[in-house]
Amino acid sequence: MSFTVWLEGSALAVWTRESGSIWAYPTILTLHTVGLGIVVGANAVVDFRLLGFVPRLPVPSLTPLFGFMWFGLVVNVVTGVVLFIAEATTRATQPVFYIKLTLIGLALVNTKLIQTAMFRDPALFESSIIPQRDKRLAAMSLLLWIGAITAGRLMAYV
Amino acid sequence: MEVRRWISSTTSLAAAALLLTAVPVVAHHSSAAAYDNTKKVEHQGTVTKVLLKNPHGFVYLDSTDEKGQKIEVVIEMGGATGMVRQGWTKDTLPIGSVVKVSGIPSRAPGSHGITEAKFTAPDGTPIAPTPRPEYTDR
Numbered sequence: 001m002s003f004t005v006w007l008e009g010s011a012l013a014v015w016t017r018e019s020g021s022i023w024a025y026p027t028i029l030t031l032h033t034v035g036l037g038i039v040v041g042a043n044a045v046v047d048f049r050l051l052g053f054v055p056r057l058p059v060p061s062l063t064p065l066f067g068f069m070w071f072g073l074v075v076n077v078v079t080g081v082v083l084f085i086a087e088a089t090t091r092a093t094q095p096v097f098y099i100k101l102t103l104i105g106l107a108l109v110n111t112k113l114i115q116t117a118m119f120r121d122p123a124l125f126e127s128s129i130i131p132q133r134d135k136r137l138a139a140m141s142l143l144l145w146i147g148a149i150t151a152g153r154l155m156a157y158v
Numbered sequence: 159m160e161v162r163r164w165i166s167s168t169t170s171l172a173a174a175a176l177l178l179t180a181v182p183v184v185a186h187h188s189s190a191a192a193y194d195n196t197k198k199v200e201h202q203g204t205v206t207k208v209l210l211k212n213p214h215g216f217v218y219l220d221s222t223d224e225k226g227q228k229i230e231v232v233i234e235m236g237g238a239t240g241m242v243r244q245g246w247t248k249d250t251l252p253i254g255s256v257v258k259v260s261g262i263p264s265r266a267p268g269s270h271g272i273t274e275a276k277f278t279a280p281d282g283t284p285i286a287p288t289p290r291p292e293y294t295d296r
Contacts (some may be wrong), residue, residue: 017211020242025212086212156213157191 004088016086025086032079036152038072040145043111050114050130050138059118059125066115073108096158100151107144113137189234193262193273200260201231201270202280205251212237217251217275219259233259234273244287256280 007013016024042065049057084091091097114137118125130138189195203221215235223229235241251257258278264271277286 018238018242020239022239024239025237026239029213 002089004092007085007088010085012082013085013088016082028079028082032076032083035072035075035079036149039069039076040149042066042068042072043107043141043145046114046118047138047141050134052130052135059130060122063115063118063122066111069111091155094155094158096151096154100148100155103144103148103151107141107148110137110141110144114141189262189273192265193234193271194265195262195274197263198260199263199272200258201272202256202258203231205253205255205257206230207253208248208251210238210241210246210248212239215241215246217259217277219257221270223270229270231259231270231272232264233261233275234271235275241287246287250286251277257285258282 008017015021016028019025046062046065048054049059049062114134117131117134117137125134201219201221203219205217206220207216207218209216215238217233217235219231219233221229221231256279258280259272259275260278261272261275264273277284279285
């Protein structure tokens with residue numbers, strides 16, 4: 001028996017997939033969307049600021065947002081694993097699922113690079129001039145997260 | 159003053175959003191992308207498989223097309239959450255039973271998918287729970 005078949009047969013997977021409870025699939029999927037809002041929302045605030053929007057907002061004051069991002073990520077890893085095992089055999093064969101995971105992985109590396117830059121040299125961000133490298137990272141971050149959301153949404157259709 | 163107005167408008171928006179969640183799971187996304195809701199099809203066949211699962215359930219029928227060729231009709235249902243709440247069980251459509259189904263056809267050429275399905279016995283007696291009528295004619 002393959003691993004994905006075993007996953008799909010687990011009690012948690014069966015409950016998520018087949019129960020009539022609103023605490024099963026509907027709640028888990030809703031939390032996955034809320035987590036997405038927190039992760040990508042916090043990222044978007046930092047990205048837009050680095051790209052020059054809302055210049056009155058001091059960049060160093062945004063550093064607590066990274067805590068929100070990692071919190072949202074934990075929510076989405078947990079709910080994402082449950083949603084995956086509920087349909088492991090089909091999800092594991094969907095190319096767009098691997099595209100989504102790749103984009104999330106790249107986006108997280110990108111976020112980590114932005115976080116490191118902002119913490120390493122806060123003084124650099126005190127001035128209103130954002131380094132070109134960090135503007136490029138911010139633009140890349142928006143593109144990667146939009147791509148990840150798009151791939152995730154497409155999993156329901158392709 | 160401004161804050162109070164903001165709070166009251168936000169609260170009414172939230173209330174409206176909650177009301178919208180009363181729309182059942184069958185309506186959680188439009189079926190129009192994959193199904194042609196300007197058409198209606200009907201099949202009669204033998205139930206071979208019933209999947210009561212999220213995010214969508216499926217019912218499979220062995221049937222024949224107008225030329226007498228064997229076809230498999232794949233009926234996309236709402237999610238298990240909604241189906242179970244409407245009264246579906248694994249025994250609602252027993253494997254091997256002969257049923258009639260009507261619904262809107264899949265846009266995929268060569269396929270025999272349908273959705274927004276109504277099930278009846280071959281004589282027309284309803285045999286499976288259907289979504290509440292106010293949500294069916296979209």
